[in-house]
Amino acid sequence: MRDIARRPAERPPAATVAKPLPVQPLPQPIPPPPPVAENVPSSPPPAWQVKKAAPNAIDVPASVYVVRPGDTLRGISEKTQAGSEAIARANRIEPPFKILAGQKLKIPAGRYHRVGKGETGIAIARAYGVEWTRIAQLNEIEEPYILREGQRLALPSRTEVARMTPDQRAAAFLLDIEDLITGSEPALATREQPKPAAPTPNPVAPTVAVAEPATFAGRFDWPVRGPILRGFGPFSSGQKNDGINIGISRGSPVGAAAEGVVAYVGQDIPAYGTLILLRHGDGWISAYGYADAITVTRGQKVVRGQTIAKSGVSPYSGEPQLHFEIRNGRKPVNPLGLLPSRS
Numbered sequence: 001m002r003d004i005a006r007r008p009a010e011r012p013p014a015a016t017v018a019k020p021l022p023v024q025p026l027p028q029p030i031p032p033p034p035p036v037a038e039n040v041p042s043s044p045p046p047a048w049q050v051k052k053a054a055p056n057a058i059d060v061p062a063s064v065y066v067v068r069p070g071d072t073l074r075g076i077s078e079k080t081q082a083g084s085e086a087i088a089r090a091n092r093i094e095p096p097f098k099i100l101a102g103q104k105l106k107i108p109a110g111r112y113h114r115v116g117k118g119e120t121g122i123a124i125a126r127a128y129g130v131e132w133t134r135i136a137q138l139n140e141i142e143e144p145y146i147l148r149e150g151q152r153l154a155l156p157s158r159t160e161v162a163r164m165t166p167d168q169r170a171a172a173f174l175l176d177i178e179d180l181i182t183g184s185e186p187a188l189a190t191r192e193q194p195k196p197a198a199p200t201p202n203p204v205a206p207t208v209a210v211a212e213p214a215t216f217a218g219r220f221d222w223p224v225r226g227p228i229l230r231g232f233g234p235f236s237s238g239q240k241n242d243g244i245n246i247g248i249s250r251g252s253p254v255g256a257a258a259e260g261v262v263a264y265v266g267q268d269i270p271a272y273g274t275l276i277l278l279r280h281g282d283g284w285i286s287a288y289g290y291a292d293a294i295t296v297t298r299g300q301k302v303v304r305g306q307t308i309a310k311s312g313v314s315p316y317s318g319e320p321q322l323h324f325e326i327r328n329g330r331k332p333v334n335p336l337g338l339l340p341s342r343s
Contacts, residue, residue, distance in 0.1 A: 046266050047186045047206040048123040054116065055127040057155055062109035069101045074150070080107045081114075083152035085139060110154045117149040118207040121183025122175065130156050130164075131172045132183040143283055143329060146194065146209050147187035175268050177242070177287055178330045180277060184264060185209040197261040197301035204299025210263055213281035220257045220338045221304055223288060224248045224311060224322050232334040242332035243287065243325030250292060250320040253307040257286045257326070257339075262300045262308070272323060273315045276308055289323030290314055 060082045067076070073093070077084035088097055090108040099105070113124055121141070125132035135141075138154045147153075164172075186207045188194065194211035195204055204210055223246075230245040256278055263285070264277040272289035276296070279285055292312030302308060311322050326335045 045206060046264070046268060047118070047184060048120040048126070050206040051118040051120065051123060051186060053113075053119040053123040053127040055113070057111050057113045057128065059111050059158075060107065060109060063107045065105045065107050067099050067101055067103040067105060071099060071101070073097050073099065076105065076107075077152055078150075081112060081152065082107050082110065083112055083139070083154055086110065086112075086152075086154050089140070111157055112152040113155055115147050115149060115151045115153060115187045117189055118186045119147070120186050121145075121147060122179055124153065125183065126173060128155055128161070129169055129172055130161060132179050136182050141182060144185075144194075144212060145182045146185050149187050149189045151187070177269065177272075177275075177277070177325070177327070180264050180268075181285060181327065181330055195299065198299050199301050204297075206298075208299075210261055210279070210299050212263075212279040213260060216280050216282040216284045217259045217304070219304070220286070220326060220335070221255070222246075222339055222342075223255050223257050223286075223324055224252060226321075228336075229319070229321055232332075232336065242327075243289075243323055244335050245314070246322045246324060248311045248320060248322055250311060250313055252311045254288055254291065254309040254311050254322060255305045256302045256308050257324070258284070258304050260286070260302055262296045262298050262302060265294055265296070265298055270315060273312060274309075278302065278308070283329045285327045285329075287323075287325035287327070289325075290321060 058081050060080060063080065065076055065080060073084040073087055076087060076099075080087075086108050087093075087105060090106045093099065113128070115124070121132045121135065125135055134156055135153060138156065185194075186209050188209055194209040196211050197213070198204065226246045226248040228244055229247045230241055232241055232244055234240045258278070258280045260278040260280040262276065263279045264275065267274050269275060272287070274289075274291040274294065276288045276291060276294065277285060278288075288309060290312045291309035293310040294308070295310070296302060296306075296308045311320065313320050314323075324335060326333050326338055
């Protein structure tokens with residue numbers, strides 16, 4: 001789990017005053033709204049903010065189930081209330097998950113949440129106050145990271161949750177790009193398919209999963225032109241950069257590094273300011289942080305070089321720049337190894 005240290009809030013010493021004088025609070029300045037590109041519809045709110053997950057977890061004891069004629073793993077999951085994927089892993093059943101009448105299956109003990117339509121992994125994790133990355137790890141969730149209605153997810157045990165420190169509980173509500181990649185798509189009905197990308201700025205409903213391009217076009221390009229202010233990888237201070245920071249004047253157009261689909265637009269990770277995620281197919285994802293004005297919406301199809309935003313400033317230094325990442329699945333990759341030479 002992420003270990004994020006936080007200082008507890010300090011309480012002022014108690015004081016006794018006979019007749020406190022009324023004090024008028026000083027007026028607080030109202031920050032100006034961020035600039036918005038003209039004639040562009042505002043992006044819908046992130047799906048996990050729209051569809052909250054109801055905590056319906058059930059504790060399932062370990063048992064043995066004897067397969068009956070006509071049984072399926074999903075049906076056995078409904079009967080036992082354990083996850084079908086967890087049952088398959090416990091019994092080493094591989095795709096296409098065939099089972100035989102009379103076969104004895106181990107039903108793994110655990111705490112399981114039944115996924116509702118439109119729920120996201122992030123929303124489910126927040127309903128229980130745990131990190132989504134921990135739930136994804138327990139369930140060995142892989143690409144395309146889309147949940148299904150009726151799926152039963154294994155959760156951290158009540159004992160594990162009870163042992164969480166206050167800092168760990170607070171960290172469970174903080175997001176990073178990996179969370180957005182693996183846990184932001186709404187769960188679909190059993191046979192429902194993700195919605196194809198829209199060719200024009202047409203917002204996809206937050207409760208609809210976005211379809212990733214089938215294949216990657218095979219080429220990335222520079223989103224902006226400017227000096228590298230901070231490179232990829234760890235620094236002597238112990239910090240790590242999962243991408244590169246490119247110096248560019250504020251308000252400059254930011255281009256899509258490759259053809260793809262807009263998977264996310266939002267400000268849910270303060271370190272990235274306004275962030276855009278594009279899916280390019282074959283698990284490739286690009287991220288654009290510190291944006292000032294957005295010119296695309298979730299679910300929109302974009303082509304390489306198309307303007308997706310106007311550049312902004314770092315929320316830490318206030319210096320104009322773009323934070324840019326390329327990821328293969330959840331793994332950050334050094335963009336300099338994939339971008340064309342500047343010469």
